Amino acid sequence: MFYSNCDQRWLKLVVKTLVKKGSYQDSVALMRISRQVRASSGIKQASVMMATAQNKEVLREAGLFNELAASAGPGDMVVAVEAESEEAGSAALTLVEQVLAAPAAPEAAGVQTPRYRTVAAGAGFLKGANLAVISVPGVYAAAEALKALKNGLNVFLFSDNVPLKDEIDLKHFAHERGLLVMGPDCGTAFVGGIPLGFANAVRRGGIGLVGASGTGLQEVMSLIDRWGGGVSQAFGTGGRDLSERVGGATMLDALGVLSEDPGTRVIVLVSKPPAPGVARAILDQAAGVSKLVVVCFLGYKVHYPDRRGVFLASTLEEAAQTAVFLEQGRKPELGIPDTAFQLQPGRGYLRGLFSGGTLADEALLVAEGRLGDVFSNLGGAAKLENPYHSQKNTIVDMGDDEFTVGRPHPMLDFSYRVERFLREAGDPEVGVILMDVVLGFGSNPDPALELAPAIVDALNQARFDGRDLKIVISLVGTDSDPQSYRAQAEKFRAAGAIVASTNAQAARLAVRLLAGQTKERTTGGAN
Amino acid sequence: MTFAAASLKEGPKVVNIGLKSFFNDATRFTEAVHIDWQPPGWGDPELARMVARLADDASPDSLGAKIVAANLEALDRIRSARPVVVDIKPAREAIPGMTEHTILHAGPPIEWARMCGPMRGAVIGALMYEGMAKSVDEAERLAGSGVIEFAPCHSRNAVGPMAGIISASMPVWVLRNETFGNQAFATMNEGWGRALRFGAYDDKVIARLKWMETRLAPAMKYLIDQTQGIDIKSMIAQALQMGDECHNRDIAATNLFFKMAAPVLVKGDLDIGTVQEVVSFLGNHEHFFLNLAMAASKASLVPLQDIPYSTIVTAIARSGVEVGITVSSLGGEWFTEEATVAQGLYFPGYSEADANPDIGDSAITETGGIGAFVMGAAPAIVQFVGGTSEEAMRLTREMYEITTGTNDSYRLPTMAFIGAPTAIDVRKVVETGILPIINTGIAHKEPGHGLVGAGIVRVPKGTFEKAIRALAAKFTKGSGLQG
Structure with a gap:
């Protein structure tokens, strides 16, 4: 492509010429382009044509012919404009380039819904796209995530079954690009005020969170909201992020994002116990951040030296409480105190049926402290022989892979938890059943509708049998959630269940209901 | 940070x-x-990972950025190509390395023993046309003797429809890409019915080839000289506005050629007998332009060979036994897969049972962004794809998903004058699973019967699987995600 100027000062007009080599346009297209050019401001005359001998003659007569036009052949398109100024002439030639690059008119709307088959196509369409939400099968997930990162997108990787090596590669790659990979197996996030995955509708505020567990984050965020605090952003990391090999890559990067986020004043980190080296790295970085940081490594028993500005919390409840205190600068109104519950201690075993892994962990932590060994599928001291069958005191995570292969998560599909609940309720050895119910986007639209009738039936049956059965519900969510915390709590209470203010409290109440039982702890450990 | x-x-x-x-x-x-996600690589996670490792990358100096730049360069070379017919002369004089014993054929490399019926027939016919064999037996013996050097047309920058046979005496169009200076070659199209390219070799076929050599070629040489070169790109561009896709439908382009040629031929110094024969031949031939469209596509694609990092397809060719593709940054290597039979309409008396698997170099048109790729602009041939122009447009739209950009010289009047989908990217084919479509004639599987139908066919996915593996092996290391 060649441009030329022919400054015709005596006319105070400028002729500008553009030749597109080997660019055939049919006459209608040429006419259309000419018309558009002529209509642009500061253009006296314009000619857009194929440079045939005959057309060159036309140019000559119009006074638009010059050396550049002479050099063009019949297969070349020549654009010649006579403009009032240099700028107007250049603008007209630029317009021609744009018109040539675009189709004459957008295809009729409604004829075809655009389809985007690839990350790149979608990112190209959505201007300012900055986040890929990926939930494809695990074997393909890492490849999609890598493509998203190459397109400059952060990644919310909901998919599970992503190989550990791929997670490490992706996070390393993302770190170099200054991007975040949340996940794999990331259940929740609250990014720039937008809930992602399974997430609760929380008030916006100054508390930023990073969590290696979905339901743990949901519990802390919901409690913050309920206790008057607000959330700036929350990032999930995926359950393996704090392992030795992944090294807390996402938590460290997300901590970096929050430390630079002017909307974040207090930072909360939530996870199960990290690998020791990783815990140290995170605590060191947390201490270096100029903001207050609350750290909850649920069940972490290693003592670490105090660091300035870093507050350690032993439960999700305590993490939320501390964060709200630090954000608000005053003690918040907490929920109903444990002592306000009028409880009649009974007999029998505890059965915890959880849909959230970290909620189960927290409950186990509380229950073990009071009851000694509690059987579970959570990797605790007392392992359930068969996760489908409870033994004595049991807390089972029904969101674990062994339950979810080939069926939806229990936060969505209550059928198999209801079935298990009725089985436990019919067991004469059982005194208390503890269950979590997680509200929010992505969860079941009306959990009480699924669970409350079963609770009513179970309590009626127990009364009929002359047994003393208690149901404790750990309800996670906010009043702004689609299901409404308040409405759900009311329905569970109406069904005869005890609804606790926090998950930890639910576990404490469940244990209190079994007060007087002897400890059966067989392994050592501090209490 | x-x-x-x-x-x-x-x-x-x-x-x-x-x-x-x-x-x-x-x-x-x-x-x-x-x-609208589908598992990439037709569901093979390993291929999906290769695509991800080779994917476009916003980061400068990354592999993906180099590939993007190389592919845009490839697209630009197609767009800026200016294929012009500059000569017509015997293959032995025009095509480098062509000897009396060379026979060029369609598709990726294939030896005599594996050739399909139509190609064997065409080889027999060519040997008889050259006077190297007097009978079919003699021709077959000679073909299998090792004396004859068989090579793909593509290995000499030539292209041939169907069997694609080119022998030393056959006149070939010489196209010059004025932008890059490279050449490409193709024979003149013989016409419908019994023809060498379908494997027919009877006396009438040979006689027509002789006539083309002695009468038609000199007339075309005269035409070229008088017009000082024939701009094929302009004719293709105009024909697309007239309902051709310039592969299976060339009637508008042939008419444009005839319209340009007739006044020159009748005014000229040619003897009146020649003029009458040539005008009659051209006037009764709907497909004469096909070989010119093919040679123009080839001339436009030759400059794409060996652009480092480019993942653009530089040729799709079918031997009737195998389909092969070549890729810009992978040298001349063919990635092949068994050829399949096209889905199509058959002439009365014929069926799929008579069809030879896909054959011919004419898919060079699709490689260059026309043919089936612009079928949405050729309503007259949509009955091959189920009868509606909406279906044809849908197929054309699909091709935008696997190409790098558009060619603004070739516009589609039925689709808001968008440019043709151009420069097939191996990565996009494997990622979306959308295989390039080809409009094609269907040859009878036995030599000599000729054309039995026409239809559309997809390039077999195995060719792209092999190509993406080769790209991954060349540009990424190990089996890790990042490579």
């Missing part, structure tokens, strides 16, 4: 890949786009 991730605090704009419910949730709060 500055984080690109910090952009999230302004609010995420979401590209959703997977569960539609996440998209629906996201659209309540923010802008989002849902990807």
